[in-house]
Amino acid sequence: MNEPVWQPGDDVVLGCTGLGMVYAEGKMRTPVFDGLGLEVRRGETVAIVGASGAGKSTLLHLLGGLDTPTAGDVYVDGHWMSALSDTARGQLRNRALGFVYQFHHLLPEFTALENVMLPVLLGGEKVATARDRARDLLESVGLGHRLEHKPGELSGGERQRAAVARALVNRPACVLGDEPTGNLDEKTAAHVFDQMLELNREHRTSLVLVTHDRRLASRLDRVLELHQGRLRELVASDM
Numbered sequence: 001m002n003e004p005v006w007q008p009g010d011d012v013v014l015g016c017t018g019l020g021m022v023y024a025e026g027k028m029r030t031p032v033f034d035g036l037g038l039e040v041r042r043g044e045t046v047a048i049v050g051a052s053g054a055g056k057s058t059l060l061h062l063l064g065g066l067d068t069p070t071a072g073d074v075y076v077d078g079h080w081m082s083a084l085s086d087t088a089r090g091q092l093r094n095r096a097l098g099f100v101y102q103f104h105h106l107l108p109e110f111t112a113l114e115n116v117m118l119p120v121l122l123g124g125e126k127v128a129t130a131r132d133r134a135r136d137l138l139e140s141v142g143l144g145h146r147l148e149h150k151p152g153e154l155s156g157g158e159r160q161r162a163a164v165a166r167a168l169v170n171r172p173a174c175v176l177g178d179e180p181t182g183n184l185d186e187k188t189a190a191h192v193f194d195q196m197l198e199l200n201r202e203h204r205t206s207l208v209l210v211t212h213d214r215r216l217a218s219r220l221d222r223v224l225e226l227h228q229g230r231l232r233e234l235v236a237s238d239m
Ligand SMILES: Nc1ncnc2c1ncn2[C@@H]1O[C@H](COP(=O)(O)OP(=O)(O)OP(=O)(O)O)[C@@H](O)[C@H]1O
Pocket: 023, 024, 025, 030, 032, 050, 051, 052, 053, 054, 055, 056, 057, 058, 059
């Protein structure tokens, strides 16, 4: 394996170098992008925008270690993904990254509290620690009175707020969000987004957010557009 050319600085929590992805299905090959480089510093918030099909979700999947790139490498909190076994990659994901998607993906048979406790328990912590941390976070997203509710007994906005709490409960270095408020009405989306940003600031967690919403994107530190396989930094006049 070639040594990656790019060496991340101490304050970089997530990055990639030479990142490429070609989907291959039988004889069909779908190249999405090639040679992408990105670095996200501690506490930094980054939006990824771009047209439908540009490869935003693919990029997020690769950064989150949920898929393997066909070229290049991803760096998460001190580790190159390619150097890790599947088990070690899973452990790193659970410890260093949090995920929030457009759909909440909470487990339906568990309460809000249990859902948020789960990543902490998977990380090997005691039940009491998991319960305390989960309760604190659910309280800070305004769900202290809904701890025992199952996802089916929560509103759409409440479910997304529980998902945000779950993403942050292991105190990750970076949260990856794929349209986390895309399924909510405008007012609820703004509320969930505000809480997400506030918690990220409070915990100095970095955030990489895929969104179609330029207004939400412009509230983050940097906005990158994925266009024809390249990442381009947008400035205020582009927005
Ligand atoms: N599993 C797959 N196999 C083959 N091609 C795929 C696969 N997943 C995605 N693609 C293709 O890769 C390209 C990028 O897809 P991706 O979902 O990353 O785009 P996106 O920018 O997130 O789009 P959207 O904004 O519509 O969600 C698309 O052209 C898509 O058709």
